[in-house]
Amino acid sequence: MQLLFWLLTLLTLGSAVMVVYSKNPVHSILWLIVTFFGISGHYVLLNAQFLAIVNIIVYAGAIMVLFLFVVMLMNLNMTSVGIKNKWLTFAGVISGGSLMLILVAALKDASEMRSQLAMHTGDIGLINNLGMVLFKDYVLPFEISSVLFLSAMVGAVLIGKKSENELVNQ
Amino acid sequence: MTLLAFDWAFTIEKAILIAIIISISLVVAMYATYAERKIAGFIQDRVGPNRAGPFGILQPLADGIKLFFKEEVTPNPSNKFLFILGPSLAMLTAMMTSAIIPWGGKIELGGRMVDLQVADINIGILYIFGVVSLGVYGMMVGGWASNNKYSLMAALRGASQAISYELAMGLALIALLMLTGSLSLRTITDQQIHNNWWNIVYQPLGFLIFFICSLAECNRAPFDLPEAESELNMGYHQEYSSMKLGFFLFAEYINMFISCTVIATLYLGGYDMPFVDESQLSGITALIVGLLALFGKTFLLIFVFMWIRWTLPRFRYDQLMNLGWKGLIPLALINMVLTGAIVLFMMK
Amino acid sequence: MEALTQRARLVDRRPMNWLERIYLWEIMKGMRITLRHFFKKKVTIQYPEQTRTFSPVFRGLHILNRDEEGRERCTACGLCAVACPAEAITMEAAERLQGEENLYREEKYAAKYEINMLRCIFCGLCEDACPKDAIYLSETFAPANYSRKSFIYAKDDLLIPDPVTQPEEYARAKGLIDKVKNSKS
Numbered sequence: 001m002q003l004l005f006w007l008l009t010l011l012t013l014g015s016a017v018m019v020v021y022s023k024n025p026v027h028s029i030l031w032l033i034v035t036f037f038g039i040s041g042h043y044v045l046l047n048a049q050f051l052a053i054v055n056i057i058v059y060a061g062a063i064m065v066l067f068l069f070v071v072m073l074m075n076l077n078m079t080s081v082g083i084k085n086k087w088l089t090f091a092g093v094i095s096g097g098s099l100m101l102i103l104v105a106a107l108k109d110a111s112e113m114r115s116q117l118a119m120h121t122g123d124i125g126l127i128n129n130l131g132m133v134l135f136k137d138y139v140l141p142f143e144i145s146s147v148l149f150l151s152a153m154v155g156a157v158l159i160g161k162k163s164e165n166e167l168v169n170q
Numbered sequence: 171m172t173l174l175a176f177d178w179a180f181t182i183e184k185a186i187l188i189a190i191i192i193s194i195s196l197v198v199a200m201y202a203t204y205a206e207r208k209i210a211g212f213i214q215d216r217v218g219p220n221r222a223g224p225f226g227i228l229q230p231l232a233d234g235i236k237l238f239f240k241e242e243v244t245p246n247p248s249n250k251f252l253f254i255l256g257p258s259l260a261m262l263t264a265m266m267t268s269a270i271i272p273w274g275g276k277i278e279l280g281g282r283m284v285d286l287q288v289a290d291i292n293i294g295i296l297y298i299f300g301v302v303s304l305g306v307y308g309m310m311v312g313g314w315a316s317n318n319k320y321s322l323m324a325a326l327r328g329a330s331q332a333i334s335y336e337l338a339m340g341l342a343l344i345a346l347l348m349l350t351g352s353l354s355l356r357t358i359t360d361q362q363i364h365n366n367w368w369n370i371v372y373q374p375l376g377f378l379i380f381f382i383c384s385l386a387e388c389n390r391a392p393f394d395l396p397e398a399e400s401e402l403n404m405g406y407h408q409e410y411s412s413m414k415l416g417f418f419l420f421a422e423y424i425n426m427f428i429s430c431t432v433i434a435t436l437y438l439g440g441y442d443m444p445f446v447d448e449s450q451l452s453g454i455t456a457l458i459v460g461l462l463a464l465f466g467k468t469f470l471l472i473f474v475f476m477w478i479r480w481t482l483p484r485f486r487y488d489q490l491m492n493l494g495w496k497g498l499i500p501l502a503l504i505n506m507v508l509t510g511a512i513v514l515f516m517m518k
Numbered sequence: 519m520e521a522l523t524q525r526a527r528l529v530d531r532r533p534m535n536w537l538e539r540i541y542l543w544e545i546m547k548g549m550r551i552t553l554r555h556f557f558k559k560k561v562t563i564q565y566p567e568q569t570r571t572f573s574p575v576f577r578g579l580h581i582l583n584r585d586e587e588g589r590e591r592c593t594a595c596g597l598c599a600v601a602c603p604a605e606a607i608t609m610e611a612a613e614r615l616q617g618e619e620n621l622y623r624e625e626k627y628a629a630k631y632e633i634n635m636l637r638c639i640f641c642g643l644c645e646d647a648c649p650k651d652a653i654y655l656s657e658t659f660a661p662a663n664y665s666r667k668s669f670i671y672a673k674d675d676l677l678i679p680d681p682v683t684q685p686e687e688y689a690r691a692k693g694l695i696d697k698v699k700n701s702k703s
């Protein structure tokens with residue numbers, strides 16, 4: 001198990017680095033898919049098969065396909081060179097660093113989880129328990145986020161429709 | 171040392187099972203090409219291939235040899251690595267789905283209970299969905315790496331078609347899952363055996379939606395837009411030749427075989443032979459009867475797939491999207507709500 | 519308008535009703551038709567083993583005729599070449615010498631007679647034009663070949679076997695010609 005964990009970690013981190021360093025955007029996306037697989041592998045190790053497979057279905061299977069769509073259609077073949085702005089790099093470092101700070105802070109509180117994982121009894125990720133938690137303890141956030149998604153969807157449809165109308169008017 | 175503490179017998183058993191299943195799917199896929207040509211011929215009042223061997227039974231072999239000996243062409247402006255990755259991915263994802271299909275009941279072999287299923291994971295159906303949604307990558311990567319506008323367009327079409335129909339497929343499945351209460355294919359099959367009624371009786375609409383969506387997922391006519399010969403030359407595998415092309419074509423037939431098996435398992439009772447009580451039979455007979463039943467159903471479904479292909483003309487792209495988003499998804503939602511209401515009502 | 523045959527069907531231009539619009543029932547109907555064809559008798563003819571019977575008026579490869587004594591009938595008058603709309607026929611005439619009476623029927627004969635089968639449209643006008651019944655269109659067609667040159671058939675390719683020296687081959691070839699003749703009369 002330990003060996004598997006390290007292998008997966010290496011794969012995930014390595015491919016994540018490759019996402020940043022690939023010159024070709026399509027390669028970046030493919031590396032990102034590999035990263036998602038690594039993360040899904042970690043989920044499986046945590047006995048959270050549901051999360052693992054949903055991660056693959058949603059991220060690797062749907063969202064990344066849409067990413068690929070956009071990149072392939074725009075045909076960004078290694079031509080676009082990143083903007084070399086000192087301030088932008090600075091802002092990037094700041095924002096990235098703060099995100100990392102928050103993540104580390106959040107993970108530090110999860111000591112309770114760690115003991116469960118170490119015991120290999122954690123079955124939070126199994127579908128039954130996950131459903132219970134999601135629909136009992138976190139009903140409100142769950143529903144609110146679904147409304148958020150719905151509004152985003154409606155907004156997207158609206159934007160799409162509007163441009164069509166403008167085309168007709170012209 | 172704990173690393174090496176595998177259950178070796180278990181590992182070997184599963185490895186043998188995987189090898190058998192993969193070789194069976196390869197043979198079935200091979201002969202599916204033959205069946206397709208024969209059925210096409212029969213429907214068009216022809217006789218189909220009949221030169222290679224008696225009744226042309228060696229035709230798939232001849233086709234395979236032909237593909238092997240064709241010149242391997244890699245277009246110069248293509249992306250070499252991804253160009254090879256595309257067909258490999260297509261083949262890989264096609265093979266992976268077979269892992270969770272229960273091919274039969276448990277049998278006792280040499281003092282071990284051998285399960286005729288590679289992995290009975292508790293998220294069975296979701297695993298299928300995961301693999302199917304990855305199947306798009308083979309097509310997309312291959313189509314893009316060819317550096318050909320037709321291939322790219324076909325790949326994009328194929329991907330958007332797959333994503334659109336996955337939604338309706340998932341919604342149709344949710345209704346089924348409400349009834350079964352389990353994601354494991356083994357449990358679903360066992361339930362159908364014990365209930366004496368197959369799921370198609372409870373879920374006729376769901377079956378129909380699932381069937382149509384699996385036609386679309388397999389890129390079969392009338393949804394074969396990614397390889398629309400008349401519009402896109404050959405579709406996403408236009409630049410491919412030799413065995414790389416063979417991989418793409420083969421993956422399609424394996425996909426068809428596996429999805430027919432999945433339909434048979436989910437809706438048609440899996441390895442349940444109708445009008446036969448399996449519990450009365452002895453171990454090995456029950457196994458054979460079960461296998462016969464499953465393969466019979468699967469082959470029947472494959473026949474229907476081909477029958478549809480040689481009957482219907484191809485959809486136009488907007489018709490395809492209309493059917494998916496405005497036809498099947500609302501229908502699947504209605505089916506889901508109805509099933510939910512009925513399940514809730516019956517439970518009380 | 520009165521229909522000429524019973525098979526004509528008027529196209530129904532009415533808007534589709536509900537059953538037609540959901541498309542499923544219509545698919546079933548179509549699939550029933552294809553299934554019926556599935557069990558129908560097949561029309562395939564296994565070519566090299568089986569061949570189709572040609573129509574008695576089929577116009578195939580040309581043949582140069584001989585008379586009963588095995589003499590060539592052609593007198594190289596050139597009427598067939600004139601009649602040919604595709605200009606596929608070329609010939610050179612020569613005068614019959616002493617001692618060749620058993621070879622050629624008339625005093626003049628074709629020393630060279632060529633038909634370009636790639637140009638020929640198999641219209642049969644040469645057959646009509648011939649005053650000596652020397653050229654006929656048989657019931658075979660030109661086999662495929664690799665070069666254009668091999669489609670120019672010389673006199674040796676066209677002549678019918680000699681009835682005196684090769685009676686068997688002659689009879690075989692004659693059988694075909696007889697059919698053509700019978701259908702004409």
